[in-house]
Amino acid sequence: MSQLRTELIDLQFLGYPLAIAAYLLDDGADAALVEVGPTSTAETLLREVQARGVPLERVRHLIVTHIHLDHAGALGWLLQRLPQATAYVHPIGAPHMLDPSRLISSASRLYGEMMERLWGEVIPVPQERLRIVRDGESLAVAGRTLLTVDTPGHARHHHAYLDEATGVLFAGDIAGVRMPGTTYVRPPTPPPELDIEAWQASLAKLRVLPIQQLALTHFGVFDDVERHLNELETRLLDWAAFTRKQIEQGVSDSELMQRLRDYGNEEMRQQGAEPSSYDLGAGYELIALGFARYWRKKLGLS
Numbered sequence: 661m662s663q664l665r666t667e668l669i670d671l672q673f674l675g676y677p678l679a680i681a682a683y684l685l686d687d688g689a690d691a692a693l694v695e696v697g698p699t700s701t702a703e704t705l706l707r708e709v710q711a712r713g714v715p716l717e718r719v720r721h722l723i724v725t726h727i728h729l730d731h732a733g734a735l736g737w738l739l740q741r742l743p744q745a746t747a748y749v750h751p752i753g754a755p756h757m758l759d760p761s762r763l764i765s766s767a768s769r770l771y772g773e774m775m776e777r778l779w780g781e782v783i784p785v786p787q788e789r790l791r792i793v794r795d796g797e798s799l800a801v802a803g804r805t806l807l808t809v810d811t812p813g814h815a816r817h818h819h820a821y822l823d824e825a826t827g828v829l830f831a832g833d834i835a836g837v838r839m840p841g842t843t844y845v846r847p848p849t850p851p852p853e854l855d856i857e858a859w860q861a862s863l864a865k866l867r868v869l870p871i872q873q874l875a876l877t878h879f880g881v882f883d884d885v886e887r888h889l890n891e892l893e894t895r896l897l898d899w900a901a902f903t904r905k906q907i908e909q910g911v912s913d914s915e916l917m918q919r920l921r922d923y924g925n926e927e928m929r930q931q932g933a934e935p936s937s938y939d940l941g942a943g944y945e946l947i948a949l950g951f952a953r954y955w956r957k958k959l960g961l962s
């Protein structure tokens with residue numbers, strides 16, 4: 661019986677701990693990464709994989725929950741260094757990994773001059789190295805089976821993966837952002853694909869799965885699955901109502917961001933969480949822009 665290992669790797673994004681995680685799955689003969697982070701942290705990722713006694717030739721599966729650059733930006737770069745590896749991507753995300761030009765231009769609109777420093781180069785994934793994964797598919801990797809769960813809401817191209825051997829759910833961003841040692845869950849709601857109803861449906865799907873632990877990309881592993889998902893959903897709906905009111909009153913994006921930040925940070929202090937520790941995983945700017953776009957479209961304001 662081989663030993664199944666699941667290890668969190670802190671990618672030390674921009675030099676900060678607890679911002680972006682990748683998970684290394686290994687059975688001694690076959691290894692997978694769930695989430696790979698951006699190219700800017702890819703050297704760190706490979707170094708940390710080797711430091712855990714896993715030779716790079718053993719890494720055959722690069723599985724991403726969705727194609728946002730903090731989760732999947734390094735795929736193309738890593739495939740050049742991991743000759744045995746295949747990238748596993750959602751059908752809606754796949755075209756943007758083969759040709760990342762639209763991904764890069766939409767990220768450039770959000771991040772401007774910060775692009776290169778934040779994410780590094782985004783290299784196209786060659787067609788023959790890409791495997792499209794579909795809802796309900798079981799992936800046999802690293803000595804276990806990962807169940808693919810289509811989980812739109814944060815983005816349309818989002819999967820969560822349930823490790824059926826251990827009950828660990830690799831949740832990407834659909835289960836929110838939470839720092840170790842705290843209970844507070846922040847919903848990351850960036851533009852342009854935020855969809856509150858789809859997010860709720862995804863959470864309903866997760867609630868009926870035999871999940872023992874949530875493995876978040878931002879940041880870490882948590883056991884209180886039901887409480888965590890309930891808090892996330894309650895806050896998502898509360899923030900949706902809060903932002904809707906502001907948008908109906910005609911506030912600007914920057915005003916909305918400030919109001920939501922004041923509102924959210926007050927909640928965090930009451931729960932004993934440190935607001936700034938959440939900002940690298942889910943900053944208020946993108947959260948506010950996501951809600952603003954969602955509501956303007958829905959309410960027919962434009």
Ligand SMILES: [Zn+2]
Pocket residue numbers: 728730731833848877878941
């Ligand atoms: Zn993310």
